[in-house]
Amino acid sequence: MLPREFPQRSVSPTEALAALHALGGRQVRYEDGRVLNSICTRPLPVAIEAFRRFAHTNLGDNRLFPAAVELEQAVVGMIADLVEWQGAVGNLVSGGTEANLLALWAAREQGRSPRAGRPEIAAGLGVHFSVEKAAALLGLELRRARLDGRGRTDIEDLEACINENTVALVATAGTSELGAVDDVEAVAELGRRHGIYVHVDAATGGFLIPFARGLGHRYPRFDLGVPGLCSITIDPHKYGLSVIPSGCVLFAHPRIQELVAWDSHYKGTQRHTTLLGTRPGGAAAATFAVLTTLGRPGFERLVAECFARRDLLVSELGQRGFTLVTSPELTIVGVRCADPDDVLRRLEEQGWFASVSRRLQALRIVVHRHTPPERLVEFVDALCGVQQGLVAVGGTA
Numbered sequence: 001m002l003p004r005e006f007p008q009r010s011v012s013p014t015e016a017l018a019a020l021h022a023l024g025g026r027q028v029r030y031e032d033g034r035v036l037n038s039i040c041t042r043p044l045p046v047a048i049e050a051f052r053r054f055a056h057t058n059l060g061d062n063r064l065f066p067a068a069v070e071l072e073q074a075v076v077g078m079i080a081d082l083v084e085w086q087g088a089v090g091n092l093v094s095g096g097t098e099a100n101l102l103a104l105w106a107a108r109e110q111g112r113s114p115r116a117g118r119p120e121i122a123a124g125l126g127v128h129f130s131v132e133k134a135a136a137l138l139g140l141e142l143r144r145a146r147l148d149g150r151g152r153t154d155i156e157d158l159e160a161c162i163n164e165n166t167v168a169l170v171a172t173a174g175t176s177e178l179g180a181v182d183d184v185e186a187v188a189e190l191g192r193r194h195g196i197y198v199h200v201d202a203a204t205g206g207f208l209i210p211f212a213r214g215l216g217h218r219y220p221r222f223d224l225g226v227p228g229l230c231s232i233t234i235d236p237h238k239y240g241l242s243v244i245p246s247g248c249v250l251f252a253h254p255r256i257q258e259l260v261a262w263d264s265h266y267k268g269t270q271r272h273t274t275l276l277g278t279r280p281g282g283a284a285a286a287t288f289a290v291l292t293t294l295g296r297p298g299f300e301r302l303v304a305e306c307f308a309r310r311d312l313l314v315s316e317l318g319q320r321g322f323t324l325v326t327s328p329e330l331t332i333v334g335v336r337c338a339d340p341d342d343v344l345r346r347l348e349e350q351g352w353f354a355s356v357s358r359r360l361q362a363l364r365i366v367v368h369r370h371t372p373p374e375r376l377v378e379f380v381d382a383l384c385g386v387q388q389g390l391v392a393v394g395g396t397a
């Protein structure tokens, strides 16, 4: 147990680092390949080094750290280019939660009307809980539409959620639950027809879908050529292999970003367009280093590798008689089992970390670069063992 009292004596940096080193043994290591619940992974070494070099910089102060701010805007431009939102404006933020919050804040401001009642937003049931948090903070009522059999928002039901108080529709490109990709074009069309702001949450899918397309996979469009889209969330600290905290929010037009702009007390620093004031320039440097090191070929290799592993996992699960919730579109696999919480607990006792979707009552497995193919096969062996054990003690798993 670490001390919790404020230190009354000093120790050397070596001692402080030794204490951190000792803690390392109590944490799961991505390198062991046993983490199957995480959309984040170990950042590339170049990202860690870049973060270290810019660790002292603050993106909230453009006078002191213009180079960091330039890095931020270069990265924003690269990400905008990746998702074909060229000309969009945006910021690097602390993650998907902040990005979704900023987007919905802008939507609430845009949708303000003297006649309307409590403002509402509508999204599919698979929407990430960060949108629930944003709705709670912003005083928005969240209406949820049914999903289709593949975990995508049912567009007719989404339309049925719209009323005169609706200020935003949220489409998800890669749900956290199943990696499902909503028909963003159809959501945008609804937004256009009803005059409502449309936000795309591509926190998870944003660094997968553009490269998967390059490999020949087909997904709904969510580029700025689709009229009606107002903002998008994309997280470099997920499949973008950057450090935590690295999220990104883009707005289709500076006029929309202005809705969340805030003046600081001080003359000379830029208007803030993020929730946080002091922001890590290290994250901008890290993401810049990853994007430039890997480039499109590196990311395509990575996505091809992740998809090949996902296919291996799906095939192993199929051969052992497991049923999937649906055929996965990205890298998240839902597996039906009778008592997923118990299965999860038993897997964890054996050092495997998966997760359970509360809504679906299904085991949720995230495939990432840190889990090599042989580990996935071992994992399915372990899952079979757990299932058989449960059946042997009279369960119905």
Ligand SMILES: Cc1ncc(COP(=O)(O)O)c(C=O)c1O
Pocket (backbone or CB within 6 Å): 039, 094, 095, 096, 097, 098, 100, 128, 130, 172, 174, 175, 176, 201, 202, 203, 204, 235, 247
């Ligand atoms: C689709 C989606 N949106 C938003 C978030 C929230 O991102 P963060 O945890 O970086 O705040 C996540 C996190 O997994 C996500 O998958």
